[in-house]
Amino acid sequence: MSTSIQTPPQRGTRRIADWLNERxxxxxxxxxxxxxxxxxxxxxxxxxxxxFIILIVTGIYLxxxxxxxxxxxxxxxxxxxxxxxxxxxxxxxHFWTAQIVVVTVLxxxxxxxxxxxxKRPREINWYxxxxxxxxxxxxxxxxxxxxxxxxxxxxxxxxxxxATILGALGGWFSADFSRSTPLxxxxxxxxxxxxxxLFGLFIFTHIFLIKAHGISPQVTSDAVSRATAGEGxxxxxxxxxxxxxxxxxVLAVALLLSLLIPAPLGQPxxxxxxxxxxxxxxxxxxxxxxxxxxxxxxxxPAVLAVLLALVPILDRSPYLSPSRRRVLVIVAGLxxxxxxVSAIVGSLxxxxxxxx
Amino acid sequence: xxxxxxxxxxxxxxxxxxxxxxxxxxxxxxxxxxVDPTVCAAGSMITITGSAMxxxxxxxxxxxxxxxxxxxxxxxxxxxxxxxEAGFVVQYTxxxxxxxxxxxxxxxxxxxxxxxxxxxxxAAAAQASAGPAMSQMASAEPHILDRTKPAGQIFVVAVVILxxxxxxxVLVRRKA
Numbered sequence: 001m002s003t004s005i006q007t008p009p010q011r012g013t014r015r016i017a018d019w020l021n022e023r024x025x026x027x028x029x030x031x032x033x034x035x036x037x038x039x040x041x042x043x044x045x046x047x048x049x050x051x052f053i054i055l056i057v058t059g060i061y062l063x064x065x066x067x068x069x070x071x072x073x074x075x076x077x078x079x080x081x082x083x084x085x086x087x088x089x090x091x092x093x094h095f096w097t098a099q100i101v102v103v104t105v106l107x108x109x110x111x112x113x114x115x116x117x118x119k120r121p122r123e124i125n126w127y128x129x130x131x132x133x134x135x136x137x138x139x140x141x142x143x144x145x146x147x148x149x150x151x152x153x154x155x156x157x158x159x160x161x162x163a164t165i166l167g168a169l170g171g172w173f174s175a176d177f178s179r180s181t182p183l184x185x186x187x188x189x190x191x192x193x194x195x196x197x198l199f200g201l202f203i204f205t206h207i208f209l210i211k212a213h214g215i216s217p218q219v220t221s222d223a224v225s226r227a228t229a230g231e232g233x234x235x236x237x238x239x240x241x242x243x244x245x246x247x248x249x250v251l252a253v254a255l256l257l258s259l260l261i262p263a264p265l266g267q268p269x270x271x272x273x274x275x276x277x278x279x280x281x282x283x284x285x286x287x288x289x290x291x292x293x294x295x296x297x298x299x300x301p302a303v304l305a306v307l308l309a310l311v312p313i314l315d316r317s318p319y320l321s322p323s324r325r326r327v328l329v330i331v332a333g334l335x336x337x338x339x340x341v342s343a344i345v346g347s348l349x350x351x352x353x354x355x356x
Numbered sequence: 357x358x359x360x361x362x363x364x365x366x367x368x369x370x371x372x373x374x375x376x377x378x379x380x381x382x383x384x385x386x387x388x389x390x391v392d393p394t395v396c397a398a399g400s401m402i403t404i405t406g407s408a409m410x411x412x413x414x415x416x417x418x419x420x421x422x423x424x425x426x427x428x429x430x431x432x433x434x435x436x437x438x439x440x441e442a443g444f445v446v447q448y449t450x451x452x453x454x455x456x457x458x459x460x461x462x463x464x465x466x467x468x469x470x471x472x473x474x475x476x477x478x479a480a481a482a483q484a485s486a487g488p489a490m491s492q493m494a495s496a497e498p499h500i501l502d503r504t505k506p507a508g509q510i511f512v513v514a515v516v517i518l519x520x521x522x523x524x525x526v527l528v529r530r531k532a
Contacts, residue, residue: 070456070478081501088503089513150494153478157395160476164394176474179421182457183476238530245527252520255513265499271397271478273494351496 029240034232037215037239041115043246044108046239048136049203050247051101054254055139058094059192062087066146068188073148074268081265092258093251098140100250102281105136113311113332116320117216119225123312125209130308132202135195137281142191144279148184151276153269156184158278161294217320224318274353277346284339286346307335387413387433387471389463395476399452403445406463406471409433411442415463419450419475426451428461450477 021027036042065084067076080087109129112118118126145152145159160183163170171177178186214228266276277283288296315328322329387409391402404417413433419426428448435442459475 070476078499078501081503086509089505089509148478149499150496153395156476157393160394160474174474176458176460176472179458179460241527241530245524245530248520248524248527252517252524255517255520259505259510259513259517262503265501267495267497267499269478270494271395271476272393272400275494276496 030235030237032230032232033234033236033239034215034218034228035234036218037232038234038242040246041111042215043239043242044104044111045206046243047246047250048101048104048108050243051097051104051250052199052203053247054097054251055094055101056196058090058097059196061090062094063192066188068146068185070148070182070184073146073184077147077149077265081262088262089255089258092261092263093254095263096254096257097250098143099280100254102136102140105133109133110336112216114322114329115216115219116225116315116322116325118312119216119315119318119320120312121227122209122213122216122225125206125213126312127309128202128206128209130305132199132206134305135199135202139191139195139199140279140281142187142195145184145187146191147265148269149266150269150273151266151279153271154274154276155278156187157271157274158294158297159183159187162298165295165298219320219322221321221323223320225320226318275351277351280343280347283346284343287342287349290349290352304335387463387469389461389471389473391461391473391475394474395478396450397478398450398454398456401447401449402461402475403447404428404461404463404473405443405445406431406433407441407443409442409444409471410469411435413442413465413467413469415444415465415471417446417448417461417463419454419459420462421455421457421459423455425462426454450475 017026062080065076065080065087067073077091080091082088112126112129141155141159145155148156159173163173166173172186173183177183212227212229214231216225217223217228278286285297285300288300292299311328315325317324319325385408388407390405390407392405393402396402406415409415411433414430415433416430417428419428429446431444431446433442433444454477456478457476459477461473461475463471
């Protein structure tokens with residue numbers, strides 16, 4: 001009597017998954033990660049990345065209709081809103097996703113700061129993260145200018161004056177840098193090519209280093225910083241699925257806000273006037289600008305960047321618990337309070353002219 | 357001092373030179389001009405202030421861009437009594453026909469002394485406007501446009517919102 005081995009029948013989706021797995025090696029992403037990596041605070045970076053994917057897709061669409069010339073830029077934004085297919089909706093999704101991404105990237109940085117996730121061996125990844133923060137704010141700033149409404153034109157004026165204060169370092173922002181191409185066009189280049197390219201390089205490095213070191217250990221009173229690669233009861237595919245889930249929620253929120261409050265556009269910019277306030281992510285600098293002028297826009301962010309860069313150098317203890325890092329946590333908390341209070345003051349105070 | 361240290365000092369000096377603000381480079385005796393405002397609309401007035409100049413020197417001031425040079429005027433640097441340096445303050449109107457873009461304001465003497473400053477020209481307010489809410493005055497008010505959407509589009513977007521939110525919640529709450 002002969003016997004034959006029969007494999008159980010497989011469902012269609014399972015067969016497709018197996019077929020893809022065999023060819024793409026998808027099981028490789030199911031490496032171990034700690035369970036706390038799947039909690040919301042540790043997913044903020046991933047949520048930001050999902051937001052960037054929405055921004056790239058909507059940005060590519062908007063670039064088909066935007067004209068980066070000082071004379072036509074505002075008109076082309078008007079056309080995007082009134083004439084381009086789904087233009088108003090896609091521009092609004094781009095705008096609202098950008099706001100969400102700035103919030104999540106700031107919260108992500110604060111989570112890393114307050115949980116000590118910048119400590120050895122993750123110091124270099126902290127600097128890569130600071131670079132990503134700077135790129136994100138650069139994208140937010142250049143995006144504001146591109147509208148060439150009153151807010152955008154005033155942002156451009158501040159940009160030019162800040163570049164003058166920077167001297168030779170601000171040369172790229174000088175109108176004299178390229179007589180053939182307006183500064184607005186070059187800022188569009190920065191927004192659509194230079195900064196996204198830098199973002200790609202930095203995010204690749206960021207993810208590579210997270211993979212190399214593993215997620216920082218969960219904060220307990222005695223927890224110390226160490227590499228955790230390959231440890232944990234959960235798996236990265238679970239983490240990835242949650243990232244995608246939050247990405248879909250970001251899309252839903254951005255779409256809902258786009259329907260309820262379409263992305264704003266101001267009147268065409270009139271040069272030489274200052275009648276608008278900066279976007280919310282920069283408004284905390286407004287009170288300082290009122291006291292020290294435009295140089296505050298250069299000096300204060302530079303000081304803050306230096307302080308953030310010093311964090312892993314000054315805080316060299318291995319402990320993650322905030323209670324064992326009281327000085328740093330208190331100083332960082334105080335700076336955060338000053339920034340929040342400055343933002344509230346900047347929002348409430350009347351608009352004043354600062355440009356020379 | 358070995359070669360390595362000399363090389364490091366040279367590199368540091370080069371670094372400091374690069375970081376030096378332009379103002380240091382424009383020291384006493386080198387004529388300079390400043391334009392106010394640095395961003396203006398075509399047809400508007402700009403003020404050009406010259407300093408660190410030689411008394412009595414005549415400067416021809418031009419607006420130079422990719423499409424050529426536009427003469428703005430001629431002025432003479434004068435010194436205040438007791439001052440070694442001379443300068444000027446003049447006002448010119450940027451021609452209304454000036455195309456928006458990046459320009460250099462150039463002040464040059466017959467002897468070839470040159471001072472320059474950057475100027476970005478935007479379209480005249482009336483030209484830049486589009487749509488029903490046209491204004492020639494700077495305004496923080498929103499640009500009023502018809503942003504109503506067809507009911508079909510709102511319905512489809514609402515469905516996409518619900519699907520995204522439901523899909524997102526399912527994935528976020530899925531057990532590991």
